[in-house]
Amino acid sequence: MRYNFLILVAFVFGFLATNIPRNYLLHSPQYVKNHFPTELKEVSLFLKESVDFGFIYEELAKKNVHMDRDIFDWALHLSGWKSVPRGHYTFDTELGLEEQFNKLGRGLQDPITLTILPGLEKNALFTSLVAQTIHEVGDFKQTLRDYEFLEDQGTDSSMVLGMLSPESYEIYWTSTPKQIISRLIQERVRQKNELYSRIENPKYSWKDYIIMASIIEWEYKFEEEKQRISGLYWNRIEQRMRLQADPTVNFALGERRRLLYRDYSFEHPYNTYIHRGLPPGPITNPSYSSILAAMTPEKHNYLYMVANPEGTHTFSTNYTDHQKAAKLWQDWIQEQYRIKRRNDLNGE
Numbered sequence: 001m002r003y004n005f006l007i008l009v010a011f012v013f014g015f016l017a018t019n020i021p022r023n024y025l026l027h028s029p030q031y032v033k034n035h036f037p038t039e040l041k042e043v044s045l046f047l048k049e050s051v052d053f054g055f056i057y058e059e060l061a062k063k064n065v066h067m068d069r070d071i072f073d074w075a076l077h078l079s080g081w082k083s084v085p086r087g088h089y090t091f092d093t094e095l096g097l098e099e100q101f102n103k104l105g106r107g108l109q110d111p112i113t114l115t116i117l118p119g120l121e122k123n124a125l126f127t128s129l130v131a132q133t134i135h136e137v138g139d140f141k142q143t144l145r146d147y148e149f150l151e152d153q154g155t156d157s158s159m160v161l162g163m164l165s166p167e168s169y170e171i172y173w174t175s176t177p178k179q180i181i182s183r184l185i186q187e188r189v190r191q192k193n194e195l196y197s198r199i200e201n202p203k204y205s206w207k208d209y210i211i212m213a214s215i216i217e218w219e220y221k222f223e224e225e226k227q228r229i230s231g232l233y234w235n236r237i238e239q240r241m242r243l244q245a246d247p248t249v250n251f252a253l254g255e256r257r258r259l260l261y262r263d264y265s266f267e268h269p270y271n272t273y274i275h276r277g278l279p280p281g282p283i284t285n286p287s288y289s290s291i292l293a294a295m296t297p298e299k300h301n302y303l304y305m306v307a308n309p310e311g312t313h314t315f316s317t318n319y320t321d322h323q324k325a326a327k328l329w330q331d332w333i334q335e336q337y338r339i340k341r342r343n344d345l346n347g348e
Contacts, residue, residue, distance in 0.1 A: 026075055026098045033093035035067045042092035044110075046173065048134060049086050056084060056104065060091060072097070081105030086134070088112055088173035111170045116184060118166035118287035119217045121256070125164065125285065134174050143177040153185045162210040162282025163188045191288055199295050212294040214282035218247035218256070221311050226293035228315060232302045241303065243272035251283035308332075 025031055036043075043063040045056065053076050057069065075097040085107035091100060114132050116125070126137045143149065150156050155163045164181070165188040171180060192206060202209070212233060220226050236243055250256045252268035264271075270279040286294075302315040304322035309332045316322040 025071055026078065027096040029094055029096050032067075032091075032095065032097060032100065035065055036093055037064045040064075041094075042090045045089045045091060046134075047084060047086045047089070050083050051086075052083050053081065053101070053104075056091075065091065076101060079105065086174060109172050109174065112173050114169045114171050114180070116164065116166045116169070116285070118290070119284050120166075121284065122161055125161070129177075129180065133171075133180065135177055139177045140181070143181050146178075149178055149181075153182060154189065155185060158281035159207060159210065160185070161285055162214050164285045165191060166285055166287055191291065195291065195295060202295060208278060209291060209294045210286065211278045211282050213286035213290040214284045215243075215245050215247050215279075216293055217284050217286040217290045218250065219245065220290075221307075221313070223289065225313060226290060227296060227298040228300065228302070229305070229313070230293045231297035231300050232305055232315065234297050235301065235303055237277065239303070240276070242274075242276055243278065245272050247283055248272040248279050251279070 040063075043060065043065060045059055053072075057067070057072055060067070079098055079101040081101050081104070084104045087107060087109040088111075089104055089108075090110045091104075095103070112132065114129075116128065120128065126140050129135070129140050130137055144160055145157065147157070150160055153160075153163075160181075164184040167184075167187055169183055169187070171183060175183075196202065204212075212230065215233065216226055216229050219229050233243055233245065246259055248270050249259055249263055249266065249272075252266055252270045253263060264273045267274065269275060270281075270283065272279060300315075301317045304316040304319065304325075305313040306316075306322065306326045306329050308314045308325070308329055314325040314329075316325055
């Protein structure tokens with residue numbers, strides 16, 4: 001009887017001795033955590049194409065996650081996985097090796113945060129999208145030229161820039177350009193529905209508000225000015241005055257810079273110094289607050305504005321006062337040039 005008991009004890013200890021290390025190595029997050037730098041809890045892997053797990057091991061090593069190669073290969077052999085589909089994955093300290101391999105082998109991607117800023121030119125928008133996804137500029141350009149796709153989204157090529165809502169989005173790195181653009185447009189549609197539920201009897205169309213908001217987006221310096229700028233431009237529209245919005249000239253020229261006198265006569269359908277009314281489409285992707293400002297303008301009699309040395313705008317109700325404010329601004333600009341030239345000569 002005692003002999004049988006000793007055999008049982010020996011078997012149990014033998015089983016534990018062989019299986020506890022195996023279970024620890026395969027399933028314990030602690031094993032993975034022990035090979036991470038102390039300041040890291042996860043590393044990101046961006047795979048542009050399907051790769052084998054040897055590549056994963058090398059990428060982890062480049063990010064200072066150093067595991068024993070024999071143990072890595074042993075655990076991989078037990079998992080049965082051979083390759084990892086393209087995509088974005090995190091390798092973290094919350095999972096054991098087996099779970100990590102299962103996640104990678106199945107192609108269970110981790111989402112990324114796509115951030116779209118307001119006030120982007122189209123090329124800047126493309127650059128931002130390319131920097132944050134797997135795609136190239138041409139992929140997004142083709143999507144924004146796809147008439148049927150845009151029609152399905154309730155927009156067109158002249159309006160789509162203004163319909164790309166600047167927000168932060170959780171998406172997959174390999175989401176298609178159409179999926180990404182659709183997500184941005186649907187967020188704008190959601191905003192539209194919210195705004196129309198808040199504002200009774202809007203005076204203008206959604207298209208008009210988006211276009212006006214895009215001009216405000218490039219015009220304002222401080223958030224508190226947005227509604228005042230909106231009121232000024234709507235006043236000019238209602239009095240059949242040319243909008244004379246500098247941002248529309250910048251858009252027409254294809255660059256944002258200080259305008260020269262000759263720029264105002266540049267022939268282009270978006271140049272509101274030449275053509276009355278709003279331009280044919282938005283000049284940028286406005287923020288939610290700019291659209292809100294376009295839909296809820298400040299009530300006043302201002303018709304003119306000019307920048308001032310404080311970094312804001314001076315608003316005027318008549319042209320005489322505007323000319324005075326404009327002269328003060330020009331005098332200040334000239335003084336800055338003189339100061340700069342003097343400093344350059346003095347080597348300061």
